[in-house]
Amino acid sequence: MRISIIGTGYVGLVSGACLAEVGHDVTCVDLEPTKVDAINAGRAPIHEAGLPELLQRTVGRKLRATADLAGAVQASDVTFIAVGTPAADGKIDLQYVRRAAEQIGAAMRGKPGRHTVVVKSTVIPGTTDGAVREALEAGSGLVAGKDFGLGMNPEFLTEGQAIEDFMRPDRIVLGGIDEQTRDLLAAIYAPFAGAPVIRTNTKTAEMIKYASNAALATMISFANEFGRLCSTLGDVDVRDVMRGVHASTYFTSRLPDGTPVKAAIASFLEAGCGFGGSCLPKDVTALVAQGRDHGLPMSMLASVLEINAGQPGEVLRLVHKHVPDLKGVRVAVLGIAFKPDTDDVRESPAFPIIRLLRQEGAVVSAYDPIARPADHPGLAGVQLAGSMREVLEGAAVVVLVTRWSEFQQLPDMLRAMGSTPLVVDGRRVLEPSAFRAYEGIGR
Numbered sequence: 001m002r003i004s005i006i007g008t009g010y011v012g013l014v015s016g017a018c019l020a021e022v023g024h025d026v027t028c029v030d031l032e033p034t035k036v037d038a039i040n041a042g043r044a045p046i047h048e049a050g051l052p053e054l055l056q057r058t059v060g061r062k063l064r065a066t067a068d069l070a071g072a073v074q075a076s077d078v079t080f081i082a083v084g085t086p087a088a089d090g091k092i093d094l095q096y097v098r099r100a101a102e103q104i105g106a107a108m109r110g111k112p113g114r115h116t117v118v119v120k121s122t123v124i125p126g127t128t129d130g131a132v133r134e135a136l137e138a139g140s141g142l143v144a145g146k147d148f149g150l151g152m153n154p155e156f157l158t159e160g161q162a163i164e165d166f167m168r169p170d171r172i173v174l175g176g177i178d179e180q181t182r183d184l185l186a187a188i189y190a191p192f193a194g195a196p197v198i199r200t201n202t203k204t205a206e207m208i209k210y211a212s213n214a215a216l217a218t219m220i221s222f223a224n225e226f227g228r229l230c231s232t233l234g235d236v237d238v239r240d241v242m243r244g245v246h247a248s249t250y251f252t253s254r255l256p257d258g259t260p261v262k263a264a265i266a267s268f269l270e271a272g273c274g275f276g277g278s279c280l281p282k283d284v285t286a287l288v289a290q291g292r293d294h295g296l297p298m299s300m301l302a303s304v305l306e307i308n309a310g311q312p313g314e315v316l317r318l319v320h321k322h323v324p325d326l327k328g329v330r331v332a333v334l335g336i337a338f339k340p341d342t343d344d345v346r347e348s349p350a351f352p353i354i355r356l357l358r359q360e361g362a363v364v365s366a367y368d369p370i371a372r373p374a375d376h377p378g379l380a381g382v383q384l385a386g387s388m389r390e391v392l393e394g395a396a397v398v399v400l401v402t403r404w405s406e407f408q409q410l411p412d413m414l415r416a417m418g419s420t421p422l423v424v425d426g427r428r429v430l431e432p433s434a435f436r437a438y439e440g441i442g443r
């Protein structure tokens with residue numbers, strides 16, 4: 001199939017490269033010339049395991065990039081929309097989706113044959129068959145369902161393991177306004193046989209994505225609320241509590257020989273300094289706003305966000321237990337990315353933690369093995385270190401924000417440096433006894 005993908009970010013590029021890998025003819029479209037040039041040169045503009053090798057195999061054969069949206073649409077049978085859908089003023093901002101749909105609509109005008117447009121971006125239920133349909137019909141002068149196909153195919157990849165997730169999907173949701181669109185999507189995904197397929201309408205497809213992300217965010221805030229109660233009561237560690245919860249057969253099954261297998265979902269039932277990233281915060285925010293707009297207060301999800309917003313303050317509370325006055329105190333922040341194995345820093349809890357530290361006069365330096373967005377406003381006044389050893393130099397307090405495996409070296413490195421700072425573990429990945437002074441979320 002000839003496929004064009006509008007928006008070549010984490011989702012558009014990974015989807016494009018993987019669809020090319022399984023034999024489709026893919027053109028990735030982006031506004032940013034640097035991304036287009038990098039891809040055409042076989043270089044990955046983002047950090048994602050396996051992506052450079054995948055691009056080496058596909059670029060110049062089955063995959064190419066361009067800034068020419070109209071040309072890409074006209075030379076393809078189906079167009080995916082994979083542009084960003086950030087939150088603005090507490091709601092979903094659909095401006096990029098609308099703009100892309102307008103441009104695709106204009107490019108479809110006069111194009112021979114039946115074109116199909118598929119929304120892959122995460123959009124609030126009703127968007128594909130509402131705002132996107134309207135923009136496409138206005139731009140093309142055509143009618144959805146009669147003259148062109150319209151679908152919604154949410155993406156469930158996780159940054160850091162995105163290629164693996166796309167190539168071995170846990171589910172494939174094929175949303176369409178008609179059977180013809182769903183059949184076409186099924187043909188595109190035929191090479192991924194074996195994954196459960198859900199054929200449905202576009203609104204249900206949109207809701208499945210939100211419900212999935214809302215469930216994960218809820219589990220994190222659930223664990224964090226328990227973490228707060230544990231640290232308030234004393235003599236009870238949320239990590240031990242959650243270990244006990246994880247042991248239930250709902251979370252841990254046993255192989256016939258008795259070996260326990262913990263479900264991946266258990267990793268969301270862990271206390272920490274809060275969820276971030278380009279999906280969970282903005283998607284839960286968008287859903288709460290949609291409910292409110294329809295007169296339905298989404299009180300549980302609103303609490304999920306409220307608890308999350310308070311987690312950076314929990315980190316500060318732990319620092320204050322040992323260092324009440326942070327003026328002039330050197331603090332090393334370990335991790336800027338919102339999670340390990342990615343360079344994505346969007347909505348990372350590192351930023352509110354750094355802001356709170358700096359508000360109190362701390363001298364903050366930060367280190368991340370991959371994410372070093374020097375011009376990010378959240379890092380203004382922060383010294384960016386080039387290595388873990390450098391960031392630890394002279395630090396009186398170390399705050400671990402991201403679960404990078406490199407940070408497991410912290411005890412050995414501090415020992416080698418003869419340094420004994422307070423260590424505040426925002427992810428509960430360190431062994432408390434390895435440090436002179438240790439605090440962990442929920443302990």
Ligand SMILES: NC(=O)c1ccc[n+]([C@@H]2O[C@H](COP(=O)([O-])OP(=O)(O)OC[C@H]3O[C@@H](n4cnc5c(N)ncnc54)[C@H](O)[C@@H]3O)[C@@H](O)[C@H]2O)c1
Pocket residue numbers: 006007008009010011012029030031032035069082083084085096099100103120121122123155156157158159278279
């Ligand atoms: N990042 C994830 O892990 C993830 C996972 C699942 C779903 N999603 C969803 O997928 C969507 C995309 O997310 P992302 O992280 O890939 O976004 P991103 O910000 O990394 O990429 C979006 C890209 O679209 C480009 N773009 C915007 N408007 C354009 C236009 N009119 N023409 C051409 N290019 C245009 C931008 O330049 C940018 O490169 C969002 O809705 C997101 O919620 C993301």
